[in-house]
Amino acid sequence: MPSKSIFDFSNSGDAAKNEETKEKKAPREKHKREAPRSAAAHKHEISKSKIAQPPAPVPPKKEGTIRFAHLADCHLGAFRDDTLRELNIKAFENAIDKSVAEGADFIIIAGDLFHTNVPDMRVAERCARKLRHLKEKGIEVFVLYGSHDYSPNEKSIIDVLKGAGLFNKLGGGEYVGDKLKLKPSEFRGIPIIGLLARTSGLEKSDYEHLDTEALEALPNPKIFVYHSAIAEYRPSFLKDAECVPLSLFPKGFAYYAGGHVHERREVDERGYGTFVFPGHTFGADFRDLESDAEEAPGFYIVDIESGAINLHFVPVEIPEIMLADFKADGKGALEFKEELQHWANGGNFAGKIVMLRVAGKLASGKPNEVELEKIRETVLEKGALVCVLNRGSLSSAERLAVQIDTSKSKDEIEREIIGEFVSKASFKDDALNGKKGAELAISLSGALKQEQRANETKDTYHRRVFGDVRKVMDSAEGQK
Amino acid sequence: MFDNCVSKIADILSSQSASFEAGAPYFADSHYKAIPFDVSNFRKFAPKRNGSTLCFVDGGNLDIVSAPNFSIQFLRIASVAFKGGKRLPLSLPQRIESIALVTHASDLRKFKVQYFPLDDGQRQYLPQDFEISKSSFSNSQDELAQHPISAAGGAARKFAEWNYGARIIRECLDKGDIFVRDGALQVGLEGEEKFATDAYAAANDKGVIFSGFAKTSTLVTTTGFPLTASVQMLANKHNVGGAWYYAPLAENQNPRHLGDIFVGKFFEHSPYAFRFEIHNGAGREVGAIFEEIADNSRDLSFPGYPYGLVVADKLARVEMGERDALQARIKLQLSRVKGIRECIAATDAHKIISGL
């Protein structure tokens, strides 16, 4: 399994944190319905269709204009749920189709076309098919490695597809001494330069050694493709991500085609040019889907017209996403269950993606007594395409009432408590259930509990802990 | 009023000075035969001989604790030597420090003087304990006249100076070296002559020039004018410039004063001229001796006065501050002596009064 996305939705995160993330996100005011979540309303739903004002349609392509599409973060192969995985691919296909329809001369995919370097073959096949379609139409595609589909020691699906001649790979270059010299690709005289991404922001040192002078000497218009967060634009939900400051970018590019940040952004940067992050095409995790509920994801159609850049955002067509929030605070498990059941029974979920989030502390009873699985079944019965449950922040007042035998050692007590909790919970992913789940939790907490060693810098400490955690996760994954 | 009376005084003094030249050196003692002033008696210094050592000796003493029946004195004799303008360390201690105790001798007409050196090793540089007639210190035969018992400390010091000087000449000086003591060569005290004779003998044995430098002189002229001043005024009047010495002043037949008397000006711009005496001066290269002393008298601190004497004086001087410390320590020791308070009380009333 590849590294977890920095955007991954945390199932164990508490409600408050998720709430805050939402609050702090900087959405476009105009595209978003302004409705604060009041505590009085126990539930709250947002449907995409209600809020997203459709952006202006893309004007027809003018004579002498070069038009290209800029996509990023398609994350093909993301989601374990079959339906979501399929919807993700569909969104990609839709984006390609729309690019073709809008008359794009070429397409830039700024990283993370795939969710992993070796995806499910069915997914790879679907993508290859689409790319071949583009090839037949004579539309060139330029692909940059992203943080997900790059692997430092294995080949990636990107190499396979490139080898098949389905697209051009961006990001070529080499170190000459201390300087990184990038090799430009080119489309009808327009230089396209890519700086490839690596896992967890390790490309930053490449930026630091980038021979920007050579790139700045290239004729304009030119395009710089990258897959990194930019420090100055970092949205608050990307708290600990490694960011690259603007000053490390080469100056004077007409267009800076970005990826990696799953949030749409366009900035005209003085001294540089236009920086664009199209955001994801569908998303790779639940947080992405939640943002999709507020604003349709999509990609950019960009016109280069006598040196000037014109941007057109094109939303992709995805099913309506419905967000449902329920607060359990002060309620009994049975009471809460009834409330949910009532909602599920009365809802109209046909053709929708339903995201059900339950949070808060039950006054009595245990979280599993709410029987969320049953509710999900009802939602699906009522026609939902998929029902995504988020119950990590649902807790019980009784939760801490655990009998502790003080004659036992600390480790034994820890094992018992974890075991007890795991036995009470039920996760969709079986690896997290039962004895296996308990073992995983114990090894994980063991790995995370390690302290920094005396002679260790923070960085090596982080890397060590990160490595150990990954080993634990990988072996858990391998047992499946 | 005040100005008026001062002006009268000035008149009298100026009439005196007007007639200085008419006079000649005056000696009350018949052993001296004065020789009238004569401007041709001024002499220039001669080039000095190289390589001789100049040695100066001085002493100091101070009454620390005294009562009519005893006096405890602190005395310090010091020497300093120069050769070629640089200080020359001698093999003898530079300073001799001792307590001298003066008491009434069993013969009540005499004082008894005993030395108690601070460092026993220095006993050898001090004279023997001795007895000395009280009459040496008083001109009166009157029984009730004060017998300044503390004055006997001066004898203790003087004898020690001679004695120490003789040791230095014997042990540290060589032919042609010049020994200078502080003060004239005249001896006054009972028993002093013996020490002087010994010192001269030492000098004669080693070929050392023995001299005395008097920083103050009470000699006057027949017109009552100070001798050194008269010589200077004579020089001024006749435009005798630069450094000079003047002799002869008298024929000296005094058996207790075995030195030839000179007046010398050791630095051209100095306002001072000094009386300087040389034992067996006749036949010596007096000019060279003066030049030697003059060479040592060019220190900015007191031009025209031998630097060696300044140093010897400083080394030997017993400071008042020092006295207080010594006094405290001695009194502490004495406090176990019965009746001592009463003895001291007999003479220290003035202290109390001056402290009021």
Added chain:
Amino acid sequence: MEICGQIVSGEHGEIFIRQKSGETLEIGEMLAVGENPISIMMVYDLTYGSQLSQGNLELASGMHIEGMGAGLSFMEENLQNYVIAKVKAVAYVKKNVNGKYEASIPKSLPQFFSKVRKVTSADFEFLSDGKNAEHSLYLGCLRSGSSRLKDMEITIDGPDALTHHILITATTGRGKSNLVKAMLWKLLDKEYCGILVLDPHDEYFGNSAAPGMRDHPKAKENVVYYSPSASAPKGSITLRINTKSVKPWHFNGVVNITDAQSQAMHLIYQRYRDDWIRKMFEESAEAASLAFSDERTGGKSGIEAYLESRGVMEGTFAALKRKISVALDIFEEGGKIIEKGVFTTKETGIGAADDILAALESGKKVIIDTSRLSSYAEILVGSIIANKVFEKYAEYKSAGTLDGKPVVSIVLEEAPRVLGASDGEINVFGRIAREGRKFKIGLIGITQLASLIPREVLANMNTKIILGNEMEAERRAIIESAAQDLSTESKMIASLEKGEALVSSIFTKFAIPIYTPLFNDIVKETKAAESKQPVRKYVGSDD
């Protein structure tokens, strides 16, 4: 042992030493008596001594200069005339049997007539005894007068000193900035503290003309540099602060705001939360762009009407907006919002304040080039970050997790601007000065005019690094609030050369004279010691 003089008299705090001829004692010079124990003394004044009376000396001089002194000289000049040094004992050091040093403030006099020698580095070994090198704060090398004991580095305990605040004072050009540069340089690879530098002269990060923190081998990992300049060197982050990060209380003691304006500000904030500033400008920009007066609001923007409905006087909003506008450099012209400074209502700079906080919290050194900012904006930027740090650390404290966090210190140039006496509210820096140490937050104040800082704050700055200062009043202000009695050191402070300083701290036994080398030399030294860069490979590129 080289003798340079001898104690001849004096009293506690004023010992007289006769200087040996041929030696030259200097003001500020450190002297020692003994081997174990050692009395360490410092010369604070020098006078002539002579065996001759004043009159004699004057006469002697007269003879010389009036031309009557040909051939005259001092026979034994060294003995007669000499120099008397006034010294005070500053430390009494004993090495006990197990090799540990015990240093104390001298309470007795050294042996009378003791021979005195110059100090050596070995005499100061006690300074580094039992110190945690990891937590050290470098200040320079030991200095004795004008001579430098290069191998004796002077450090103090960083966490202690930083949380108890440091004041660096000197008249202009005496090396305050140089000292801070040296200090930061040596702190760069220390994780125990995060440092925020508000840099109004853009002198700390360095550029092609002058070296700075960017030249440190660890710069990439541990230095974060923000500059509003588009031409700032590579690696710098464009300083841009989203107005969402700005809270009403950040203006406290920074901008002079009346009670009524403050009330209005809080009302607006209550209504719009993070968007309060953007709304203030946007709404009125909209109103202006409509170019006609709206009947319902009487030509007022929605906010004004809202405020008036809450009892805020007419005109208050306009005045408030003007002040905020000036402070933030955000203006409104013809219905458009013009952002001239680093504050923006757009979508950038949202994470800046958080990023800076995070960097500080992980022990990094953050330099903010405020050279192009107005003084208001600079202080506001500082205030925003300082508030963030304060809030966060207060949180950690109440959660009991503060122990594991690095100390955070804020470098303030021209400190009286923010620490100076004001009749208004105490700003966040004043709060840090007073209670920051409870939260592991400190200040490094730099100033030419310590006298402008209130006594109470001065007294709270427990380490003072005093460089040359010829202004008597300034020296007095510093000396009065110093951790040691420096009343005799005033003259010495006046005569300090560039880079020379006196460190008076509650964490040192005595006021230690130091010299901080020229920063450029420290850089060169480090560079020389630096190892070769590894060969780089650009992996993932196969063609």
